[in-house]
Amino acid sequence: MVFYSGGDGEQNHTLDKELLRLCQNKSPRITFIPSCSFDGESDFQEFVDQYSSHKIYEFLYFPIDVPSDRVLQEEAFKSDVIHLGGGNTFYFLKHLRSSRILPRLKEFVKRGGILTGLSAGAILMTPSVATASIPDFDCDENHENITNLKAMGLVKFEFFPHYKNSKRYDIELKSYSKNIKHPLYACPDGAGIIVAKGVVKFVGKSFGFYQGQKFKLSFV
Amino acid sequence: MRKEKFDLFGFWPYLIELFYMVKISKAQNAALEKVNSQAWDYTRFRKIDGRHPLQTSVEDFAVLYKTRQRPGGKLAFFNFDFAKELGLIPKDHPEEMSEQLEEAIFYSFGIIIINEYDVENKVKIPEESIHQYPSMATRYLQMQHPDKRGSSSGDGRSIWNGTIKAEGKFWDISSCGTGATKLSPACNINNKFYQSGDPSISYGCGMSELDEGLETAFFSEILHKNNLCTERVLAIIEYPSKLAITVRAHPNLLRPSHFFRYLKLGNVRGATQVLEYYIDRQEKNGVYKDVPKNKKERYQYFLKKVCDDFARVTAQFEDEYIFCWMDWDGDNILMDGGIIDYGSVRQFGLFHHEYRYDDIERYSTTITEQKSKARYIVQTFAQYVSFVITGKKKSINSFKRHPELTRFDRLFEEYKDKNLLKKIGLSCQQSEYIFKHHHKLIKEFRKDFKYFERMKSKNGPYKVTDGITWDAVFCVRDVLRELPQMLLRRHEMIGAEEFLEVAKSNYATAADVKVTQYKKDKINSFGHLYLEIIRACAQHENLEQEKILLEVVMRSSVINKYDRITGDSITTIIQKLINSRPKIRPDQMYNILQNFASYQTLIPEKKVRSEKKSFDPILNKMFKIVRDFREGL
Numbered sequence: 001m002v003f004y005s006g007g008d009g010e011q012n013h014t015l016d017k018e019l020l021r022l023c024q025n026k027s028p029r030i031t032f033i034p035s036c037s038f039d040g041e042s043d044f045q046e047f048v049d050q051y052s053s054h055k056i057y058e059f060l061y062f063p064i065d066v067p068s069d070r071v072l073q074e075e076a077f078k079s080d081v082i083h084l085g086g087g088n089t090f091y092f093l094k095h096l097r098s099s100r101i102l103p104r105l106k107e108f109v110k111r112g113g114i115l116t117g118l119s120a121g122a123i124l125m126t127p128s129v130a131t132a133s134i135p136d137f138d139c140d141e142n143h144e145n146i147t148n149l150k151a152m153g154l155v156k157f158e159f160f161p162h163y164k165n166s167k168r169y170d171i172e173l174k175s176y177s178k179n180i181k182h183p184l185y186a187c188p189d190g191a192g193i194i195v196a197k198g199v200v201k202f203v204g205k206s207f208g209f210y211q212g213q214k215f216k217l218s219f220v
Numbered sequence: 221m222r223k224e225k226f227d228l229f230g231f232w233p234y235l236i237e238l239f240y241m242v243k244i245s246k247a248q249n250a251a252l253e254k255v256n257s258q259a260w261d262y263t264r265f266r267k268i269d270g271r272h273p274l275q276t277s278v279e280d281f282a283v284l285y286k287t288r289q290r291p292g293g294k295l296a297f298f299n300f301d302f303a304k305e306l307g308l309i310p311k312d313h314p315e316e317m318s319e320q321l322e323e324a325i326f327y328s329f330g331i332i333i334i335n336e337y338d339v340e341n342k343v344k345i346p347e348e349s350i351h352q353y354p355s356m357a358t359r360y361l362q363m364q365h366p367d368k369r370g371s372s373s374g375d376g377r378s379i380w381n382g383t384i385k386a387e388g389k390f391w392d393i394s395s396c397g398t399g400a401t402k403l404s405p406a407c408n409i410n411n412k413f414y415q416s417g418d419p420s421i422s423y424g425c426g427m428s429e430l431d432e433g434l435e436t437a438f439f440s441e442i443l444h445k446n447n448l449c450t451e452r453v454l455a456i457i458e459y460p461s462k463l464a465i466t467v468r469a470h471p472n473l474l475r476p477s478h479f480f481r482y483l484k485l486g487n488v489r490g491a492t493q494v495l496e497y498y499i500d501r502q503e504k505n506g507v508y509k510d511v512p513k514n515k516k517e518r519y520q521y522f523l524k525k526v527c528d529d530f531a532r533v534t535a536q537f538e539d540e541y542i543f544c545w546m547d548w549d550g551d552n553i554l555m556d557g558g559i560i561d562y563g564s565v566r567q568f569g570l571f572h573h574e575y576r577y578d579d580i581e582r583y584s585t586t587i588t589e590q591k592s593k594a595r596y597i598v599q600t601f602a603q604y605v606s607f608v609i610t611g612k613k614k615s616i617n618s619f620k621r622h623p624e625l626t627r628f629d630r631l632f633e634e635y636k637d638k639n640l641l642k643k644i645g646l647s648c649q650q651s652e653y654i655f656k657h658h659h660k661l662i663k664e665f666r667k668d669f670k671y672f673e674r675m676k677s678k679n680g681p682y683k684v685t686d687g688i689t690w691d692a693v694f695c696v697r698d699v700l701r702e703l704p705q706m707l708l709r710r711h712e713m714i715g716a717e718e719f720l721e722v723a724k725s726n727y728a729t730a731a732d733v734k735v736t737q738y739k740k741d742k743i744n745s746f747g748h749l750y751l752e753i754i755r756a757c758a759q760h761e762n763l764e765q766e767k768i769l770l771e772v773v774m775r776s777s778v779i780n781k782y783d784r785i786t787g788d789s790i791t792t793i794i795q796k797l798i799n800s801r802p803k804i805r806p807d808q809m810y811n812i813l814q815n816f817a818s819y820q821t822l823i824p825e826k827k828v829r830s831e832k833k834s835f836d837p838i839l840n841k842m843f844k845i846v847r848d849f850r851e852g853l
Contacts, residue, residue, distance in 0.1 A: 029709055038819050038843065041778045042827055048774060057766040059773065060705050066782040066847055071718045072702055075709060091840075143837050 001115050001154060003122040003185075003193040005161040005204075006086065009050035011190030015203050018194050019081070020054060022114055028080035029058040033101075035087025035120050037063040043085050065095040077104060081114045084121025086161075089132035092120050093151065094144040102152060109154055119161040122192075127153040127182060131160045135172035138162075155195055160186035163207065170214055177209035184209040185217070255318040262324035264308050268382040268393055269328075270355035278493040281478075282356030283401060285333035285379060289349040293330045293465070295322055295806045296430060296458040297437055301814070303454060306393075306469060307386030317807050329467045330457050333357070333379060333399035335426070336413040355379040357401040360477035361484060363549040364581065365405050370481030376404025377426040380473065389505050392473035393454070396433070397465045400426030417463070430458050433466035434794045434809075436562040440468075441813055442785060443567075445821045448540070449533065449558035462798070470558055471505050474498055476550025476597050483604050483613065492608050495522065498555060507556070519605045526555070526601045527624045528631065533557030534594040535635035538587060539643065541568035543787075543853075545577060545584040546593040550600070566787030569851040570725055571673045574681060574690035583687065591632060598628050637662045640669060644700055644750070645776030650757045650768075658756045665749040671742050672696050672723060678731045689853060691727035699723045701780040703750065704772045713747035716740045725851045778824045782850070785820055789849035793842050800838070815839055820846075 002019045004012060020028070032047050034040030040063045048059050062068065062076040076082065082105065084092070096102050109115050117125050120140070123132055130149045132140040163169060163186035177184045185193060191204025202219035209215075274281050300315040309321070333355070334345060357375040365373035377400065381393040399416035400407065406424020407414060416426040437453035444450050451470040458464045474494070482491035499522055502508040508525060512518050534557075537544055543566040544559055545552050554560050564577045564584065577584035585593055602622040607613045619625075634655075641651035641662055654662055672694045681690040702722050706714045714722075720733045720743075754772065758765040797804060797812070804812070816839065821827060 037782065041774070041781070041824075044777060045774050048770065052770070057764075057770050058709050059770065060709060061773065061777050063782065069698075069702075069722050071706070071714065071721050075706065078709075143840065 001109065001125060001195045002117075003125065003159050003187070003195075004116065004118040005122070005163065005187035005189050005191050006119050007189030009046075009053065012050070012192070015190075015192045015194075016050065016054060018201075018203060019114065019116060022194070022196055023080055025080050027056060027058065028114075029060070029078070030056065030081040030083060031060040031062050031076040031079040032083050032085065033062050033064055033076075033121075034085040035089075035092040036095075037065050039087075040085070043087075047083065047085070064099040064101050065091070068099075077108055077113075079113065081116060082108060084115070084117035084124055086119035086121055088143075089120040089123050089129045089140045090142045090144045090146045093124060093129055094146055096124065106152055106154065115154070122159050122161060124151045125154045126151055126157060126159045127155075128158060128180070130180075131158050131176070131184065134160075134176050135169060137168070155200075157182050157200070158184045159193070160184055160209075161189075163188050165205075165207070170209075173209045174212050174214060178212045191219070255314045255316045255321075260310060260313060260318070260320065262309065262321060264384065265324040265328045267384055270351060270353035270379075270382055272356060272380050272383050272392070274358070274380075274494075274497060275356055277497050279490050280359065280487070281490070281494065282358045282380070283374070283403060284354040284356050285335060285399075285401065286354050287331040287333055287351045287379070287398070288345050289327070289351075290330050290332040290459070290465075293326060293457040293459050295325060295455065296464060297434065297453070297456040297809045297813075298325065298806050299437070299441070299452065299454050299813075300807075300810055302452055302469070305386065306384055306391055306454065308384070308454075315807060315810060317805075325455050326457065329381065329395055329455055329465060331355075331395075331398060331465075332416055333401065333426075335399055335416060336402055337400070337415045340413060341415075355381060355398075357403055358478060359403060359481060360475060360551065361481045361549040362405070362477065362551050363547055364579070366409055369484040370477070371485065372403060372408050373405070373481075374401070374403035376401055376407070376424065377428060381467070389471055390501060391469050391471055393467065393469045394473055395465050395467045397428030397463065398426070400424060427463045428466060430456065430462045430464040431791075431794050431798055432563065433464045434797065435790055436466060436468070438794065438813060438816065439562050439565065439567075439785075439787075439790050440559070441817045442820045443542075443559065445817050445826065446540075446823060448536065448542070449554070449556055451554070451558060451560045468560075470554060470560070471507070472498070472501050472555060473560070474555045475553060475560065476555060476601070479555075479604055480550050480600060483600070483607055486613055488607060488611050491604065495519065495604075495608055498522075502556075516609055519608060523598075523601055523605045523624055524627075527598050527628050529555075529557040530594040530598055531628045531631035532635050534591050535632050535639060537590055539636065539639040541571055541587065542566070543568060543575065543577070543584075543587050544590065546590050546597065547585065548593070548596055548600070550597050553597075566853055567785060568692075568853055569784065569786045569849070570692035570695055570727070572689055572692050572853060573674060574676065574688075575684075575853055576687050576689075578687040595625060595628055598624055637666060640666055641753075643697075643779060644753065645704065645772035645774075645779055646753075646757065647771070647775070650761075653760050654753055654756060657760075658753070661749060661753050661756065665746070665753065668742055668746040668749060669696060672699070672746070675732070677727050678729055679727075684853065691725075693725055693728040693732040694720075694723040695725045695851065696723060697780040697784075698782070701776050701782070703747075704754075704769050704776055707751065707754075708766060708769045708773060713744070713751070716743045719743045719746075727851065775824045778827055779822050781822055783843065783846045784822065784850060785846055786849050786852050788852040789846045792845050792849060796841070796845070797838075812838060812842075816842055819843065 032044050034043045044061045060076055123129050128149050129151045185208055187206045191206050194201045202217045206217045206219055208217050303309045304311050357379050359374040361370040362373040378394055378396045379398045381395055384391050400414040404424045406421050414424055418425045433456040440450045440452050444452055451468045454469050455467040456464050503511050512521055545564045552561055573586055573588045599619050602619040602624055603616050638655055641654055673696045675693050677691040677693050699722055716735045724733045754768050758768045
């Protein structure tokens with residue numbers, strides 16, 4: 001699994017390379033799931049531009065907030081990599097649930113598929129989407145009124161994307177970390193986390209928050 | 221047509237209002253402060269004062285009516301973007317309403333005519349409320365009118381407010397719902413003048429409704445963003461009982477029916493004058509270039525242009541599934557093929573080519589019959605040009621084999637081929653290359669495409685609320701979106717069952733999607749020709765086939781987006797917006813329309829990425845309605 005915080009292709013070059021190293025197929029088949037179909041095509045375009053520089057061409061666009069046919073669904077889960085796009089975490093979670101894709105994604109990871117996510121997409125791979133509600137000054141709107149914040153729980157940490165190493169972020173994140181049982185990993189844009197065979201590896205300058213304390217994480 | 225009732229907005233508007241108040245009040249206050257703190261120039265509104273060159277340059281063109289201020293109006297919508305384009309407000313004007321701006325809009329457009337009923341009945345009107353110049357209700361041919369010659373038909377509830385020049389272009393501005401004129405069918409059928417707003421008569425009372433106005437605003441703005449020629453809405457002023465004045469503009473609001481009237485009446489002077497006026501305006505607006513000076517050549521040039529425009533738009537209407545009721549009278553469409561009067565205009569989700577609108581006295585044409593009506597309009601213009609040149613009106617039948625009609629047929633087919641190449645997702649250059657060098661490929665592919673697009677349900681025809689229809693069963697847009705992705709992944713054509721699974725709509729029955737040998741052959745041929753087109757592009761550009769397919773995947777995902785508006789979805793959305801409580805403010809309505817139109821812009825080159833991380837609930841509910849109605853009428 002790869003957790004992208006945010007940023008553009010150039011910023012994420014190292015993470016992309018790490019991801020491709022994880023793939024056994026030299027020309028992996030990648031499915032892109034946008035968080036919302038409103039801007040989904042533009043996000044897809046950016047995504048394709050980012051990976052086609054690595055000579056990858058086999059992409060599938062799979063929006064889940066619109067109904068899809070069986071053929072597209074089956075093809076999506078035959079991929080080597082499934083990427084969950086960035087956007088509004090609550091909207092994304094609502095539609096992943098209503099389209100019944102969540103269990104299929106978990107199953108996909110279980111049988112060795114590589115699941116990646118950017119920002120909202122990455123948060124959804126963790127036990128909870130609560131981090132999308134913090135900090136107060138830069139959080140996702142919960143227009144969907146989602147009260148059950150449980151996400152896929154594929155890892156035992158929570159994820160905070162677009163982190164800025166500043167006091168006002170730290171106050172909120174320290175406070176938040178006091179009330180959760182897992183550590184919270186915060187990554188700035190361009191940084192991220194790779195989880196493979198039970199090993200957690202940080203790419204780029206990342207930080208952890210646990211029981212009200214902040215700590216630096218060693219990274220590549 | 222779907223009949224489900226939605227109660228989506230019930231309590232949301234209250235939350236939305238709260239959301240707006242809390243979330244964006246700061247930004248709004250800043251914008252309001254800006255708009256109020258500066259003395260903006262709104263004097264250009266005053267130039268739209270009823271005067272129009274057509275009043276003096278073409279004889280017997282209109283009935284002039286004095287106008288007066290109509291009290292009690294509230295602004296329901298104002299198109300800031302369009303107002304900037306028209307030069308009515310400065311380019312840097314904030315998209316916020318101010319009292320002064322509202323006043324300027326009300327003064328120019330919050331008006332009603334002083335009609336024959338008012339004069340006959342000596343209705344007292346305060347002198348100070350009467351405008352200096354009269355406005356015109358134009359005369360044109362209308363098939364629903366009893367005399368069928370245009371001697372007493374035309375704008376029954378509209379006036380032309382005037383004309384304005386902005387950035388070197390002239391625009392005509394007209395308003396609908398400004399009072400009952402003597403040109404309405406009701407006035408002529410019942411041989412009496414009606415008071416504006418007379419409740420005893422609906423269509424002849426000279427009023428229009430708020431939902432009509434908003435539907436026009438939403439529909440036209442979306443079609444405009446998708447490169448369709450159309451009138452656009454500048455403002456909507458709401459009056460009690462959900463009545464409204466809708467202000468529309470276009471660079472040239474003349475319709476074929478304005479011309480045909482002179483032909484029917486045998487008035488060669490008027491026919492020449494309106495023709496000269498039209499050519500002159502098109503030339504001034506840069507639409508007609510290098511117009512010959514010689515009269516005969518000048519009119520032949522005009523005929524060619526009309527033929528081009530009507531062949532282009534008719535093919536475009538068919539390919540975008542736009543139902544626009546054209547008929548022999550040349551009403552319901554502008555001279556340049558632009559859409560006007562959205563009352564019966566629809567966009568279908570599938571190619572429902574058996575749908576007919578029920579206009580009480582008659583059924584409309586179907587979407588495929590639009591072509592023959594457009595062709596007939598071109599034929600009538602051939603007759604018209606001959607009439608103007610010779611002064612003699614020959615029979616319409618003697619123009620049946622006019623060279624422009626042969627040209628129309630050829631152009632129509634060419635536009636259809638080009639439209640399909642673009643719909644596949646090829647770039648302009650790729651489309652042009654295939655069209656020029658592999659024409660047979662696209663011609664053959666179009667046959668297979670048409671087979672699936674036009675397949676009708678085994679259930680047969682049935683009545684819907686406003687007409688009759690017979691459901692199409694396949695959504696070939698879905699195939700064009702998904703097929704390149706499958707080819708890219710599998711490197712081979714998908715199976716027949718899979719093809720039908722992707723293509724089938726909710727209207728399809730088990731019998732409709734049964735795999736027969738004929739369907740199998742058609743699917744194989746579809747896939748084979750599709751791949752041939754991709755291969756030809758790859759060879760031409762010296763690129764791998766996968767690269768071309770990937771480009772096509774990305775373009776096609778925008779062009780053939782899953783959720784595309786239909787007439788039914790627009791109608792449903794507008795009803796929900798109108799019934800929202802608290803009421804949506806005009807600048808809110810404008811923002812909603814802008815976001816909605818951006819989401820419905822299906823041209824890859826125009827797709828602008830939104831900076832928003834989420835959309836307010838009202839927009840999300842609108843998206844859902846679009847999805848729910850996406851296959852309908």
